[in-house]
Amino acid sequence: MAVYTEVDDDDLIAFCGQYDLGDVLACKGIAEGVENTNYLLTLSSGPYILTLYEKRVNPADLPFFLGLMEHLAAAGVPCPQPIAARDGIALRQLAGRPCVIISFLAGMSPKKPQALHCAELGRALAEFHLGTADFAGVRANSLSVGAWRGLLESCGQDANRLRPGFYDELANELTELEADWPTDLPSGVIHADLFPDNVFFRGRYLSGLIDFYFACNDSYAYDVGICLNAWCFEPDNSFNITKAQHLLSAYRQVRDFSEPELMALPVLARGAAMRFLLTRLYDWIHTPEQALVVRKDPMEYWDKLRFHKAVSSPGEYGLGF
Amino acid sequence: MAVYTEVDDDDLIAFCGQYDLGDVLACKGIAEGVENTNYLLTLSSGPYILTLYEKRVNPADLPFFLGLMEHLAAAGVPCPQPIAARDGIALRQLAGRPCVIISFLAGMSPKKPQALHCAELGRALAEFHLGTADFAGVRANSLSVGAWRGLLESCGQDANRLRPGFYDELANELTELEADWPTDLPSGVIHADLFPDNVFFRGRYLSGLIDFYFACNDSYAYDVGICLNAWCFEPDNSFNITKAQHLLSAYRQVRDFSEPELMALPVLARGAAMRFLLTRLYDWIHTPEQALVVRKDPMEYWDKLRFHKAVSSPGEYGLGF
Numbered sequence: 295m296a297v298y299t300e301v302d303d304d305d306l307i308a309f310c311g312q313y314d315l316g317d318v319l320a321c322k323g324i325a326e327g328v329e330n331t332n333y334l335l336t337l338s339s340g341p342y343i344l345t346l347y348e349k350r351v352n353p354a355d356l357p358f359f360l361g362l363m364e365h366l367a368a369a370g371v372p373c374p375q376p377i378a379a380r381d382g383i384a385l386r387q388l389a390g391r392p393c394v395i396i397s398f399l400a401g402m403s404p405k406k407p408q409a410l411h412c413a414e415l416g417r418a419l420a421e422f423h424l425g426t427a428d429f430a431g432v433r434a435n436s437l438s439v440g441a442w443r444g445l446l447e448s449c450g451q452d453a454n455r456l457r458p459g460f461y462d463e464l465a466n467e468l469t470e471l472e473a474d475w476p477t478d479l480p481s482g483v484i485h486a487d488l489f490p491d492n493v494f495f496r497g498r499y500l501s502g503l504i505d506f507y508f509a510c511n512d513s514y515a516y517d518v519g520i521c522l523n524a525w526c527f528e529p530d531n532s533f534n535i536t537k538a539q540h541l542l543s544a545y546r547q548v549r550d551f552s553e554p555e556l557m558a559l560p561v562l563a564r565g566a567a568m569r570f571l572l573t574r575l576y577d578w579i580h581t582p583e584q585a586l587v588v589r590k591d592p593m594e595y596w597d598k599l600r601f602h603k604a605v606s607s608p609g610e611y612g613l614g615f
Numbered sequence: 616m617a618v619y620t621e622v623d624d625d626d627l628i629a630f631c632g633q634y635d636l637g638d639v640l641a642c643k644g645i646a647e648g649v650e651n652t653n654y655l656l657t658l659s660s661g662p663y664i665l666t667l668y669e670k671r672v673n674p675a676d677l678p679f680f681l682g683l684m685e686h687l688a689a690a691g692v693p694c695p696q697p698i699a700a701r702d703g704i705a706l707r708q709l710a711g712r713p714c715v716i717i718s719f720l721a722g723m724s725p726k727k728p729q730a731l732h733c734a735e736l737g738r739a740l741a742e743f744h745l746g747t748a749d750f751a752g753v754r755a756n757s758l759s760v761g762a763w764r765g766l767l768e769s770c771g772q773d774a775n776r777l778r779p780g781f782y783d784e785l786a787n788e789l790t791e792l793e794a795d796w797p798t799d800l801p802s803g804v805i806h807a808d809l810f811p812d813n814v815f816f817r818g819r820y821l822s823g824l825i826d827f828y829f830a831c832n833d834s835y836a837y838d839v840g841i842c843l844n845a846w847c848f849e850p851d852n853s854f855n856i857t858k859a860q861h862l863l864s865a866y867r868q869v870r871d872f873s874e875p876e877l878m879a880l881p882v883l884a885r886g887a888a889m890r891f892l893l894t895r896l897y898d899w900i901h902t903p904e905q906a907l908v909v910r911k912d913p914m915e916y917w918d919k920l921r922f923h924k925a926v927s928s929p930g931e932y933g934l935g936f
Binding site: 300301302303304306307317318319320321322323324325326334336341398399400401402403404405406494495496497 | 621623624625627628638639640641642643644645646647655657662719720721722723724725726727815816817818
């Protein structure tokens with residue numbers, strides 16, 4: 295949640311003059327997305343989102359992200375669409391940043407996701423995976439298993455400030471994950487960050503997916519593991535098997551799991567927990583204590599990791615198979 | 616700029632069901648206002664602003680603020696309007712906070728105000744003062760001359776961290792202001808915080824005033840002094856007499872200054888500089904250094920204060936009289 299880059303009003307009016315979208319009525323910084331600056335831009339033709347890409351996004355990746363949004367929409371997966379200016383180009387420059395105007399998507403993120411939301415999410419995730427199967431873009435996952443040890447080492451013994459002996463526990467856990475990590479599962483483009491914040495609903499129906507800026511190529515079932523962690527635990531970190539059952543059943547009605555994918559779910563979900571644990575740990579250690587930003591709790595993901603470690607069969611996720 | 620209070624989506628839908636404004640399409644936290652939580656609420660009937668009042672606002676003052684907005688609009692001063700639910704009541708509760716839905720005002724705040732903006736501002740300020748002359752509400756100015764010494768003392772010798780000997784300089788300055796402060800000027804409801812952030816323009820025309828949460832009863836010319844400081848200095852703190860001339864001339868075309876008001880302008884503008892200097896100093900001292908919030912520079916207002924102290928006649932503000 296942040297507005298990082300201010301846009302001069304005259305510059306904005308000149309910028310919007312390059313589009314066939316009418317006059318600028320208002321432009322308000324919104325608390326959406328943590329990596330980029332987002333404005334809700336009200337033009338006389340309606341509302342839009344103006345995204346300015348900040349330094350954490352590699353400009354070379356932007357054509358991948360924008361192409362993905364267009365490809366997904368064509369495949370029937372609801373998501374915002376980059377809008378081209380009169381010259382046909384969507385990716386432009388404003389206030390010294392790469393930027394894009396995207397369409398406004400109605401809907402709200404669920405603050406307390408229920409089983410019915412998880413079913414909608416499962417279906418949409420499978421449609422995302424099927425819908426990107428023929429997408430030509432490729433982007434390596436820079437936060438996959440190969441990156442985790444480096445992340446842990448850059449946290450170092452400061453990890454023990456959260457819990458005595460934590461660094462060694464994580465290093466041991468990482469050794470196991472590195473050894474057991476599956477490499478030959480069905481793969482393609484995954485969202486990789488499909489938290490409730492990034493999914494809009496209207497009433498009980500999913501109305502869209504947003505924030506594709508972690509999307510990359512990796513195994514589909516790893517994306518499922520990320521979603522199990524993000525959607526199927528209660529605020530006290532207990533696992534809600536009903537939510538998982540709804541998510542997984544809805545997913546497999548659209549794209550069924552292979553036997554190796556099912557067997558790998560526990561280790562993938564454990565690895566997904568490790569990935570978010572490590573980036574949160576990194577932020578926790580490198581954000582000043584007094585900073586008025588919410589540091590997300592790394593220990594939440596330690597609880598989730600340990601849950602998956604104790605799972606002996608995918609049936610414990612509510613899956614009959 | 617902040618979202619302090621999160622609103623649960625189900626609670627929001629139930630809340631909006633009390634109005635005749637249609638379905639909730641979206642609700643996004645916006646970076647507008649620093650004292651309250653503001654959402655841009657998109658309903659099927661159009662965009663609105665949902666304001667939740669945080670702890671720094673006294674709930675007992677809310678009827679004054681909302682009544683003022685209604686009174687001003689009736690007097691032709693463009694500003695957002697509180698919208699009543701079906702039961703006729705605008706001031707309600709949501710997420711444990713007093714709240715209100717107000718109308719959406721098109722326009723953008725000028726990032727680099729020009730002389731033409733200052734003229735528009737001067738005219739609107741005078742219309743505000745005339746338009747509130749018959750407003751029945753009364754609210755004391757809790758940040759006027761009588762409050763400044765207490766503010767300075769709560770900063771204490773920490774003031775000297777900005778500039779050696781600063782505490783004593785401010786205390787001496789305060790003694791002069793307290794002695795010279797005019798008490799019998801034409802008075803009424805003033806905005807008291809009419810910075811460019813709080814004024815919207817469409818192109819070169821002023822489209823509205825917002826953020827009435829410092830409005831109070833005080834002398835009209837003091838409000839003019841606040842605006843001179845907020846609109847007529849350059850980024851290097853030099854005074855732009857052309858901007859002041861535009862502001863003051865446009866003001867007096869709607870509501871002329873009395874002779875005592877004109878003569879008091881320098882001391883009022885100096886006092887206005889002291890008021891913002893002291894609240895900034897207070898925030899500067901009481902905000903942790905590493906906090907990721909922008910601490911506004913108190914010294915900017917020290918420069919402005921010294922400028923006004925050297926003014927020997929209102930002609931130096933560009934006023935012929």
